[in-house]
Every structure is written in structure tokens, then in C-alpha cells.
Amino acid sequence: MCGIVGYIGTRVAQPLLLEGLKRLEYRGYDSAGMATVDAGRLSLTRAVGRVQNLEDRLGELGGFGGTVGLAHTRWATHGGVTEANAHPHRDGSGRIAVVHNGIIENYTVIRQYLEEKGHTFKSETDTEVLAVLIGELFDPEGGVDLESAVRAALREVTGAYAIAVICAAEPDTLVAARKGSPLMVGVGSGEYVVASDPAAIIAHTTQAFPVDDYHVVKLTRDGLRTSNLDNVEVTPKIMQLELDLEQIDLGQFQHYMLKEIYEQPRAIRLCCRGRIDAREGKVVLGGLAQYAKELVKSRRVILTAQGTALHSAMIGEYLLEDLAKIPAEVEYGSEFRYRNPIIEDGSVVIAISQSGETADTLAALMEAKERGALALGVINAVGSTIARETDAGVYLRVGPEIGVASTKAFTGQVAVLTMIALFMARRRFMAPDACARLMGELEQTPDKMERILEQDDAIRTLTEKYVERENWLFLGRGYNFPTALEGALKLKEISYIHAEGMPVVFIANKGPQYDKVMNNIEEVRSRGGHVIAVATEGDKDIGRVAEDVMWIPDTPDPLSPMLAVLPLQLMAYHAAVLRGHDVDKPRNLAKSVTVE
Ligand code: M6R
Numbered sequence: 001m002c003g004i005v006g007y008i009g010t011r012v013a014q015p016l017l018l019e020g021l022k023r024l025e026y027r028g029y030d031s032a033g034m035a036t037v038d039a040g041r042l043s044l045t046r047a048v049g050r051v052q053n054l055e056d057r058l059g060e061l062g063g064f065g066g067t068v069g070l071a072h073t074r075w076a077t078h079g080g081v082t083e084a085n086a087h088p089h090r091d092g093s094g095r096i097a098v099v100h101n102g103i104i105e106n107y108t109v110i111r112q113y114l115e116e117k118g119h120t121f122k123s124e125t126d127t128e129v130l131a132v133l134i135g136e137l138f139d140p141e142g143g144v145d146l147e148s149a150v151r152a153a154l155r156e157v158t159g160a161y162a163i164a165v166i167c168a169a170e171p172d173t174l175v176a177a178r179k180g181s182p183l184m185v186g187v188g189s190g191e192y193v194v195a196s197d198p199a200a201i202i203a204h205t206t207q208a209f210p211v212d213d214y215h216v217v218k219l220t221r222d223g224l225r226t227s228n229l230d231n232v233e234v235t236p237k238i239m240q241l242e243l244d245l246e247q248i249d250l251g252q253f254q255h256y257m258l259k260e261i262y263e264q265p266r267a268i269r270l271c272c273r274g275r276i277d278a279r280e281g282k283v284v285l286g287g288l289a290q291y292a293k294e295l296v297k298s299r300r301v302i303l304t305a306q307g308t309a310l311h312s313a314m315i316g317e318y319l320l321e322d323l324a325k326i327p328a329e330v331e332y333g334s335e336f337r338y339r340n341p342i343i344e345d346g347s348v349v350i351a352i353s354q355s356g357e358t359a360d361t362l363a364a365l366m367e368a369k370e371r372g373a374l375a376l377g378v379i380n381a382v383g384s385t386i387a388r389e390t391d392a393g394v395y396l397r398v399g400p401e402i403g404v405a406s407t408k409a410f411t412g413q414v415a416v417l418t419m420i421a422l423f424m425a426r427r428r429f430m431a432p433d434a435c436a437r438l439m440g441e442l443e444q445t446p447d448k449m450e451r452i453l454e455q456d457d458a459i460r461t462l463t464e465k466y467v468e469r470e471n472w473l474f475l476g477r478g479y480n481f482p483t484a485l486e487g488a489l490k491l492k493e494i495s496y497i498h499a500e501g502m503p504v505v506f507i508a509n510k511g512p513q514y515d516k517v518m519n520n521i522e523e524v525r526s527r528g529g530h531v532i533a534v535a536t537e538g539d540k541d542i543g544r545v546a547e548d549v550m551w552i553p554d555t556p557d558p559l560s561p562m563l564a565v566l567p568l569q570l571m572a573y574h575a576a577v578l579r580g581h582d583v584d585k586p587r588n589l590a591k592s593v594t595v596e
Contacts, residue, residue, distance in 0.1 A: 001027050001028060001075055001101060001181070001196075001357070001590050001591065001592055001593065001594040002027060002028045002072060002073060002074050002075050002087070002099075002100075002101040002196070003021060003024025003025065003026075003027035003028055003072065003073040003101070003195075003196050003197075003200070004024075004070070004071075004072055004099050004100075004101055004162060004163075004164055004183065004194065004195060004196045005017050005020030005021055005024065005070065005071045005072075005193070005194065005195050005196075005200045006069070006070040006071075006099070006164035006166075006174050006176060006192075006193070006194035006195070007020075007067075007068065007069055007070075007174075007191070007192070007193055007194075008067065008068040008172075008173075008174040008191065008192050008219050008220065008221060009067055009068075009188065009190055009191020009192065009221060010067055010190055010191060010221065011067060011191065012065060012066070012067060013036050013064070013066055013067055013068060013069035014034065014036060014058065014063055014064045014065075014066075014069065016193070016204070017034055017036075017069055017070070017071040018034075018051065018054070018055055018058070018071070019200075019203065020071065020193070020195055020200035020201075021034075021051045021054070021071050021072075021073050021200075022051050023199040023200045023203075023248060024073055024195065024196055024197065024199060024200050025050065025051050025073050025585070026256070026402050026403070026404060026584065026585070026591050027073060027075065027196060027197070027590070027591055028073045028074050028075030028590060029049075029050055029051075029073060029075070029585050030048070030049075030074045030075055030076045030081040030086075031046060031047060031048045031049065031073075031074045031076075031081055031082075031083065031085070031086035032046070032047060032049075032050070032051045032053070032054040032071070032072065032073045032074065032086065033045065033046030033047070033054060033071065033072050033074075033086045033087050033088050033099075034046075034054060034058065034064065034069060034070070034071040034072075034088070035069060035070055035071075035088040035090075035097035035099075035166060036064040036065065036066035036068065036069030036070075036166075037066050037068050037069065037166050037167070037168050037171045038064065038065040038066030038171075039065070039066075039171075040168055040169075040171055041168055042090070042094065042095060042096075042097055042166070042167075042168040043061075043064045043065075043066070044088055044090065044097055045057050045058060045061060045064075046083050046086035046087070046088070047083065047086070048081060048082065048083050048086065050585075051073060054071075067221075068166055068171065068172070068173075068174055069166065070088060070097065070099050070164040070165075070166055070174070070194075071088075071099065072086070072087035072088060072099035072100075072101075074086055074087055075590045077103055077126075078103070078107070078124060078125045078126045078127075079123055079124030079125045080124070082123075084122055084123045084124075085123045085124055085125050087099045087100060087125075087127055088131075089123060089125060089127045089128040089130075089131040090128075090131055090135075091131045091132050091134060091135020091136070091138070092119050092120075092132050092135050092136070093135055094168075095135070095138075095167055095168040095169050096131060096134055096135045096138065096146070096165060096166070096167045096168075097131070097165070097166050097167075098127060098130055098131040098134065098163055098164070098165050099127075099163065099164050100126075100127040100130060100161055100162070100163045101161070101162045101163075101181045101182075101183075101196055101594065102159060102160035102161040102162060102179075102180060102181040102594065103126060103159045103160055103161075104126035104127070104129060104130055104157050104158070104159045104161065105157075105158045105159035106156075106157060106158045106159065107126035107129040107130070107157075107159075110129050110130075110133055110156060110157065111129045114129065114132050114133060114136060117136065119132050119136070126159075130153060130157065130161070130163070131165075133153045133156065133157075134146075134149050134150055134153045134165060135149075137149040137152045137153055138167070138169075140169060140170075145170060145173075146165060146167045146169075146170045146173050146175050146218075147173070147175050147216060147218040147225075148231075150163075150165055150175045150177060150216055151177075151216050151227075151229055151231060154177055154179070154214075154216070154229055155229055159179075159180075160179060160180030160181050160359070160594070161177070161178065161179050161180065161181055162176075162177075162178045162179075162180075162181035162182060162183035162196060162211070163176065163177050163178075164176045164183075164194050172220050172221060173218060173219070173220055174192070174194065174218075174219045174220075175216065175217065175218050175219070176194045176211060176216075176217045176219065177211065177215065177216040177217065178211040178212070178213060178214075178215060179213045179214055180213065180359075180385070180594075181196075181357075181594055182196050182197060182210070182357050182384065182385060182594070183195075183196060183210070183211040184196075184197065184198060184201060184208050184209065184210050184211065185208060185209055185211060185217055185219070185224070185236070186198075186201030186202075186204055186205045186207065186208045186241075187205060187207045187208060187209070187224075187238055188204050188205040188207075190221055191204070191221070192219045192224065193205065194217075194219070197381075198241050198243050199243070199248050199400060199402070201241065202241055202243050202244070202245060202248070203245060205241075206240055206241045207238050207239075207240065207241070208238065208239065208241050209236040209237055209238045209239060210383050210388075211226075211236075212234075214228050214229050215227070215228055215234060216228070216229065217236075224236075239383070242382060243400060247399050247400055248400055248402060254577075255403065255573070255577075255583040255584045256401075256402040256403035256584045257403035257404075257405050257407060257494070257569075257573055257583045257584055258573055258583070259403075260401055260402070260403050260407045260408045261407045261408070261453070261566065261569045261570060261573065262453060263398070263399065263408050264398075264407065264408045264411050264446075264449050264453075264566065265446035265447070265449040265450045265453070266446070267396075267397075267398035267399060267408045267411070267412055268398075268411055268412065268415050268445055268446045268449065268562070269446045270397045270398065270399075271396055271397045271398055271412050271415045271416065272415060272419070272442060272443065273397075275419055276419060276422075276439045276442060276443060277439070278436050278439040278440040278442075278443055279436065280436070281426065281432040281433065281435045281436035281439065282426070283419050283422045283423040283426065283439070285394050285419060285420065285423055287392055287393050287394045287395065288376070288392050288393070288394060288420070288423065290392055291374060291376070291391060291392045292423075292427075294348070294374050295348060295374070295376070295423075295424060296424055296427040296428060297346065298326065298346050298347065298348040298374070299326075299327070299344065299345070299346035299347065300326070300327045300328070300329070300344065300346065300347045300348070301320050301326055301327070301328040301329075301347075301348045301349075301350060302328075302329055302330075302331055302336075302341075302343075302347060302348070302349045302350070302368060302373070303316050303317055303328060303329070303330050303331070303349075303350045303352060303417075304330075304331045304332070304333045304336055304349060304350070304351050304352070304361055304364040304365065304368070305330075305332075305333060305351065305352040305353060305358075305361055306332065306333050306334065306353075306358050306360055306361055306593065307358075307406070307489070308354075308406035308409065308410050308486060308489060309352040309353050309354060309358075309361070309406070309409070309410075309413060310330065310332060310352075311410065311482040311483070311485050311486040311489070312352055312410055312413035312414050312417060312482070312486075313330045313350075313352050313413075313417075314330050314481070314482035314485070315414050315417065315479060315482045315483070315561050316328070316330075316350070316352070316413075316414075316417035316420075316421070317329060317330050318478070318479050318482075318558070319417055319418055319420075319421035319558055320417075320420075320421050320424070322421075322558060323421040323422060323424075323425040323430060323438075323558065324421045324422075324424035324425040324428055324429075324430075325425070325428060325429050326424060326428070331364060332360070333351075333358065333360035333361035333362070333363060333364035333365075334360035334364075336364040336367060336368070337360065337363040337364050337367050341367065341368065341371065343368055343371035343372055343373045345372070347368070347372070347373040347374070348373060348374045348376060349364070349365060349368035349369070349373040349374070349375050349376065350376045350377070350378055350417075350420075351364065351365040351375070351376070351377050351378070351379070351386050351390065352377075352378045352379075352413055352417075353377075353378075353379055353380075353384075353386050353592075354379075354380045354381065354396075354401055354406055354409035354413075354592065355380070355381050355384060355591065355592035355594075356377070356379040356380065356381040356384025356385055356386040356387045357381070357384055357385055357386065357592050357594045358386070358592050358593055358594065359593060359594050360593070361386060362385055362386050362389065365377075365386060365389060365390065366389065369389070369391075374391055375389065375390045375391045376390055376391065376392055376393050376394075377389075377390035377392075377393030377394075378393060378394055378396065378413055378416050378417065378420075379393060379395060379396065380395065380396040380398060380400075380401060380409050380412065381400075382395060394416045394419070394420065396409060396412035396413060396415075396416055397412070398411075398412035402584070402591075403583070403584050404493070404494075404584060404585065404586055404589050404590070404591045405490055405493050405494050405569075405572070405573075405583070405586065407490075407569050410486060410565060411449075411562045411565065411566075414561055414562050415442070415445070415562060418438075418442060418558065418559065418562075419442075421558075422435055422438060422439060422442075437556075438556060438558065438559070441555055441556050441559055442559060444555075445555065445559060445562050445563065448552070448553040448555060448563055449562070449563065449566055451553055452550075452551070452552055452553070452563060452566045452567060453566065453570075455550060455551065455567065455570075456570055458550075459550055459567055459570045459571055459574060460570075460574045462532065462548045462550070462571070463570075463571050463574040463575050463578065464574075464578060465548070466503050466530070466532070466575075467574075467575050467578045467579060469497070469503055470497060471497070472488070472491060472497055472503055472504070472505060473488075473503070473504040473505070473524075473529075474487045474488040474491075474504075474505045474507075474568070475504060475505070475506050475507070475517070475520060475524075476506070476507030476517075476564070477507075477513035477516060477517055477520075478511055478512060478513045478557065479511065479557055479558060479560055479561055480507040480509065480511070480513075480560060480561055480564055482561065483507055483560075483561040483564045483565050483568070484505070484507055486565055486568065487505060487507075487565065487568030487569075487571075487572070490568060490569055490571075490572035490573075491568075491571070491572040491575060493572075493586055493589055494572055494573070494575075494576040494581060494583050494586045495572060495575040495576040495579055495581060496579075496581070496586075496587070497575065497579075503529065503530035503531070503532055504521075504524045504529045504530065504531050504532070505532045505533075505534070505568070505571075506520065506521055506524075506531060506532070506533045506534070506546070507533075507534045507564045508521065508533045508534065508535050508539075508542055508546070509534065509535060509536045509552060509555075509557075509560045509563075509564055510535075510536040510539060510554065511557035511560055512557060518541070518545065521533070521545045521546065522545060525545060530547055531545060531546040531547055531548075532546060532547065532548045532549075532550070533545075533546035533548070533549050533550070534549075534550050534551075534552060534564050534567050534568070535549050535550075535551060535552070536551070536552060536553070536554050537551045537552065537553050537554060538554065550567035550571070552564055552566070552567070
């Protein structure tokens with residue numbers, strides 16, 4: 001995915017655009033660029049690498065004037081990481097600049113058509129093709145203004161896009177449009193900020209609206225006009241952004257990942273607040289109320305997700321089968337969409353996603369929905385595409401997650417899935433007191449997380465001992481099999497350590513598989529493996545077999561992944577820092593994959 005920021009108003013655009021880009025840098029950090037229109041002239045520059053490189057380049061150029069402009073931070077999809085491929089891209093005349101997130105699937109056909117008309121291209125990107133097409137159609141004398149040219153061009157393209165467009169010949173206009181990739185318009189007083197996500201808007205206004213698929217927004221300093229591709233005017237639904245700057249600032253932390261690991265106790269409190277009533281043994285999930293009956297009577301639940309969210313889906317599968325006694329299965333979104341999945345009557349699909357924008361998860365949800373399944377979401381980003389496509393759902397309420405490596409979203413997803421399982425269990429087979437007991441334990445999970453975080457220094461020291469090892473193995477069973485996969489993913493993602501060999505990290509909490517895990521530990525030890533264990537406080541036997549232990553408080557087995565994952569997150573974090581890596585911007589990884 002990439003990050004887009006656009007501005008039109010009365011202030012100089014450059015500082016606003018740079019600040020917005022820095023807030024969106026987690027969306028892509030291969031290269032960045034900016035264009036503004038000042039005194040009827042388009043200024044444009046780009047730089048490979050971080051936004052800082054673009055800022056340095058702008059400094060060398062003496063900065064850009066102009067109160068309308070756009071900027072982009074890129075995550076390469078078409079064409080290598082070069083300055084020529086960075087956005088913005090210009091049309092043939094050099095008057096129009098375009099930034100784009102998504103993929104224009106039929107760009108080769110359009111490029112051929114434009115080449116036949118005599119156009120040449122400077123990059124390998126699909127975006128430049130779109131810019132040149134808009135330029136080809138732009139004909140102010142013939143009555144085709146920028147908005148009409150954008151609309152006409154978008155009628156020709158297939159694929160996904162969120163775009164922002166400016167033009168030297170129309171210095172008082174910014175045009176934005178979307179299909180499939182996220183885009184929001186922040187509405188200020190006499191000014192607008194267009195961005196891929198609210199993080200780049202919130203410093204300027206709390207009023208915003210998401211651009212809908214196939215909608216084109218024309219912004220001038222005097223107002224806005226939103227229409228569809230047939231030029232039928234539509235009224236945008238302006239909403240209040242539920243986000244404050246503090247949530248997206250680093251504060252005292254060196255990295256977002258560490259900040260977000262530490263936020264977990266508070267995040268899980270917020271996630272569960274008002275949703276569980278342990279005394280009554282009740283779960284109240286407002287988002288599902290309308291479909292409670294269908295959900296409780298459902299015959300099969302399909303959980304679909306990618307990456308970390310897939311690991312929480314796996315835990316969800318165990319929870320639904322174990323507590324609610326309902327057949328459940330986990331599907332990679334990327335695979336589900338290309339099979340011919342059988343959706344029987346009474347099937348419910350739950351899409352799990354932090355960003356709510358993962359293309360494969362979205363496609364799987366749509367596929368299941370079209371085949372008649374009730375479509376539910378467990379999503380963090382409010383108003384995101386997946387959230388809007390579901391029939392109903394439960395938001396995580398863990399706050400924005402900016403670190404590329406997902407942490408608090410994982411525990412939030414598991415907490416929500418636990419509540420969904422209990423919600424169904426209580427209405428199906430589970431005895432009220434058993435349900436109430438588990439809810440009481442769930443309420444205590446944030447306090448227990450706090451106790452785990454107190455071991456941070458000890459976990460750092462432990463990690464130092466092993467940090468030079470090139471291979472690690474993570475093992476866990478039952479509920480903590482997915483936790484082990486998540487621990488391995490965390491380490492791989494940010495430390496680039498191959499997490500399948502030795503040393504061996506065992507999740508050896510006091511659950512039903514404890515004895516089996518102890519046997520597995522013995523097997524590893526007898527082959528010379530170095531064992532690091534995540535164990536339950538008070539376990540006197542583990543010290544005999546493990547060289548190092550990270551402790552978690554005692555908790556019922558279904559809730560243990562929410563605790564066991566914390567030491568693994570901290571370990572991955574410290575390993576990456578000790579190896580000198582940029583934790584929040586791991587190489588070759590994007591926060592969410594909004595293209596296939
Ligand atoms: O936004 P989503 O939860 O849908 O993202 C899914 C995966 O791309 C994501 O979990 C990815 O694996 C993270 N980098 C994990 O740390």
C-alpha cells in the first residue's frame with residue numbers, strides 16, 4: 001500500500017504535505033514525492049528512500065510555494081524502487097500531476113493505446129499511464145475540465161485506485177477519486193485535506209468523509225462536489241473522526257511497535273469495556289445485536305484473514321469449537337477467493353483485519369457474501385472498506401496501530417473472538433456460571449498483561465544471549481499453536497531471522513497440553529537444543545528443562561494466547577533493535593496489503 005496526502009486551502013501546502021507524509025510513512029517507505037501548483041506552474045520532485053530524503057531534496061530546491069498540492073509515499077508494485085517510478089507522475093504536457101494507491105490492471109492496453117497516439121513514458125508504472133490518459137482527455141477549450149477528464153479516464157480503467165490529481169491550468173482545484181483503495185477527505189474551514197488515512201488529517205480537522213467506490217470529489221477553496229462516474233451528484237456523509245493526536249504520536253517510545261506492545265493492557269480494557277458483564281454472565285455486542293439469532297443458529301463459521309490476523313482467526317476457530325460448540329474453519333483470504341468454496345445455508349463468514357483494507361481478506365468476504373453467507377467483521381479501522389462491506393461486526397477499539405508488525409491488534413482480535421465465542425456459547429450450551437467465570441478471567445487479562453510487561457528488561461537481557469543465532473524454532477500446542485506461529489512471524493518480520501531452527505521457544509503454560517509440551521522440550525534438549533520457555537508463574541518444573549523462562553500469570557487455557565504472545569512480541573522487538581534494524585519500517589513489508 002502507499003500513502004496519499006493532498007491539500008487545497010489558504011495555507012502553504014508543503015509543510016502540511018510533509019507532515020502528513022510522515023504520519024503515513026508506515027504505509028510505504030520506498031520513495032516519496034510531492035507536487036504543488038503555484039502561480040500557474042507545477043513544481044514536482046521525488047526522492048528514493050524515506051520521507052526525510054524528500055524533505056532534504058525540497059530544502060536543496062528552496063522549497064515549493066502554492067496552496068494546493070499533493071504528496072505520496074510509495075510501496076512499489078509496478079516497477080522498481082527508482083526516482084522515475086516514484087509518485088507524483090505527470091501527463092505528457094507536464095501540467096497534470098497524479099498520485100495513486102492501488103493497481104491499474106489494464107494499464108498495458110491503455111499504455112499501448114497512448115503510445116499509438118504518440119505519447120512516451122518515463123517510468124514503468126501503471127500510475128503514469130493514468131496521468132497521461134487524464135492529460136490526453138483534458139481539454140479545457142473543449143469543455144473538458146480536470147474533474148471531467150479524471151472521470152472519463154476512470155471509466156476506462158479496471159483495478160483498484162485511490163488518486164489525487166492537480167493541474168497547473170486549474171490552479172484552484174484538487175480532484176480525488178477512489179475504487180477499492182482507501183481515501184478520506186478532511187473538511188476544514190476554507191480548506192480540505194485528502195489522505196489515505198485519518199492520521200494525516202486529524203491535526204487539521206476532525207470532520208471528514210470516506211470517499212466511496214467510483215466517486216469523484218472536486219475540491220476548491222469555495223466548496224466541494226462529489227459525484228459518481230456518471231456525473232450524478234452525491235452527498236458525502238461527513239463524520240467526526242474518533243482519533244486524537246496523542247494516539248498517533250510516539251511519545252516517550254523509540255518505536256511504534258514498542259508503544260503498541262505497552263498499550264495492550266489499556267487497549268484490551270477498552271476493547272472489553274461495556275461488552276462483558278461477568279456478574280450476569282452476559283456478553284453485549286451491540287454490533288451483532290441485529291444478527292444475534294442468525295449467528296447463534298448458524299451451522300458453520302468460516303474465519304478469513306491474512307498474516308497476524310490469520311493467527312488470531314486460528315485461535316478463534318479453537319474458541320468457537322471449544323466454547324460455542326460450532327464447526328469453525330480458517331481460510332486464507334488469498335486462497336478462498338480462488339477456490340469454488342461451498343457455502344451452505346446457515347454459514348457465517350467472519351473477516352478479521354486490523355486495517356480493514358487487506359485486498360485478499362476483502363475479496364474472500366465478498367465471495368462468501370455473494371454465495372449467501374452472513375458476513376461479519378472483526379476490524380480495527382473504523383469505516384474501512386471491509387467494515388463497510390460486512391453485514392455487521394465488532395470493532396476492536398484498540399486505537400490506531402501504526403507499527404508494521406501487528407501487536408495490539410492481535411490481542412484485540414483474540415479478545416473480540418473470545419467475546420463472540422462466549423456470546424454464542426451462552427446462547428447455545430455453556431452454563432451461565434462457567435461463562436461468567438471465563439468473563440471474569442477475561443476482565444483480569446489487562447492486569448495480567450501489565451505484570452508481563454514488567455519483565456521487559458529481563459526479556460531484553462535474555463534476547464541478547466541468543467540474538468546472534470540465525471535460526472529459531474517456536475513451538476506451542478492447542479490454543480498456543482497459533483501463538484507460536486505468531487511469535488515466529490514477529491521475529492521473522494522485523495529481525496529477518498529464520499524462525500524455524502534453534503534456539504527453541506516453547507509456549508509451556510499450564511494448559512491441557514502441558515505434559516505433552518514438557519515431553520517435546522525433553523526431546524529438543526536431548527538433541528542439544530537451547531530451550532526458552534513461556535511458562536505459568538509458579539511452575540516449579542520448567543526451570544529444570546528450560547534454560548530461560550519468561551513468565552505469564554495463570555489464566556484459563558482459552559485466554560492464554562493473549563498473555564503468551566506478549567513476551568514473544570517483546571523478544572522479537574529486542575532482537576530487531578539489538579541487530580540494529582528499523583523496527584517500524586521492516587524491509588520488504590507493508591503494513592497492509594491492499595493489492596493482490
Ligand atoms: O490489516 P490486516 O490485519 O488485514 O493485515 C493482515 C496482514 O497483512 C498483517 O497481519 C501482517 O501480517 C502484519 N505485518 C503482521 O505483523
